[in-house]
Amino acid sequence: MSIGNRESYAAATDELTAYASSASAADVAALGDELLAVARLLTGEPRLRRALSDSSTPAAQRAELAGGLLTGKVSAPTLKVVTALVSARWSTPSEFLTAVERTGVNALLVSASAAGELSEVEDELFRFSKVVTAEKALAAALGDTSVPATRRAELVRELLGGKAKPVTVRLVEVALSGFGGRGFVASLDRLIELAADRQDRDLAYVTVARPLAEADEAALAAKLSELYGRGVSLKVTVDPAIVGGISVRVGSDLYDGTILRRLTEARKAFAK
Template sequence: MASFRGGSAEAVAALTQGLQSAVSGSTETATAVGADLFQVALTLRSEGALRRFLTDGSVPAEAKAGLAREVFGGKVGGASLDLVADAVRRRWTTTRDLADALEHLSVVAAVRSTGDDAGRLADELFAFGELVKGEPALRDALSEPARSQADKAALVADLLGGKALPATVTLVTQALSGSYRTLAVALGEYQKVASEVRGESVATVRVARALSDAEQDRLAGALARQYGRQVHLNLLVDPSVIGGIRVEIGDDVIDGTVASRLADARRRIAG
């Protein structure tokens, strides 16, 4: 899913504020709104004529809002319907941006539903993404086109039910919809949203051995000072780095591993 640009970026920013007001103080409302918005996004992706009409800049905004209320009224809650009506009144850079934005907002709502556990949600999404990457059989089971979405959702529920936050189960299930290239990519993007809601950046940290809590705190503090905002750490123990640490944050890579220094030395000798 591409990042939003131009009018779409402005629309998403305004809708995010509206969502925050709609779900403020109620985890139940946040959960319901998240589920509703995701279902509307799925409908818009499958109904091309409806999607094109609701994003047509030549159609009066109130006509689009009226149709949205007619189509989705009774199928989603009042707060969700108001957000959808607000969304279709706005200008979108491309037709697919409306559905993508509603999915993005559904993730924000799911994060809001966790209250103070948003950090745990981010950790669980990352952990499940790493599990999928490391287990080919699981990856194949969750990506098999012939397997129904209901079967895949049941597998996720079996794996995570009672062990992870309900919001984690919800978002992992949503990630199976195919709106992203792979499940792992979807989970990575969802985790970024979870961290952004908390005002954090995400750093993937590769180390040869697990870091203590104190070491993690020092690293997070150093990165926060460098980047001017809090940083959520995704820790990966990777013996191939031998020693030292490699940090990936956004497009930046800070490579202080022994393996990297050895590779540099070999290149200098060879050159």
């Protein structure tokens, strides 16, 4: 997102923050659902998307168009956030759509935070991502864009209903439609990152051959937090194939101290 687009997005974020400061977690979640419904509308209506983000049209006129379309169909707080988005300047209609969708997701994350559930939501998203990655048939079924997202959402609700927080289920449904234009699994990964960032934490993807002891996890998290200057959330995967050692990825940084890597390097050296 460019600097100009980030400034435009900030106006809607301010509206969301102001509303969330006095609203219940359920009301903020409802606002998020309505914003995501608006994003779905814009996805299917490219002409409308262009009209609402056309900077050659006065902002007041674009806001009036949005109001005419949405008044009576969404709540007043949702319309206020949409108006802030519509009134801003966007480099492309797709950036505008991304901002609407992102604001809806942020509202769901804010609602989870207000309910004291955001850390659980982050962990549930990660665990589901691991299940999907491990089960190729499930990944194919959920990522099949030839099947309507509403039908794939039914499968998600069967899998997670009563087992995960409602916000977790809702975010997985967002991923089905390709959050920010990504594939399903990549969308899940991005949503996990946003959940961690909302808690002012980085994500550390850790791969080990055997489960880490609780004390070792705590020590690793503390060391990484010291290194990166903010909290770090560990996402641990056990993979016996690495034989031993540990691999840690934080953003684009990879620390690979696995025995598998050393064996691979040794084989390459002998092959020369």
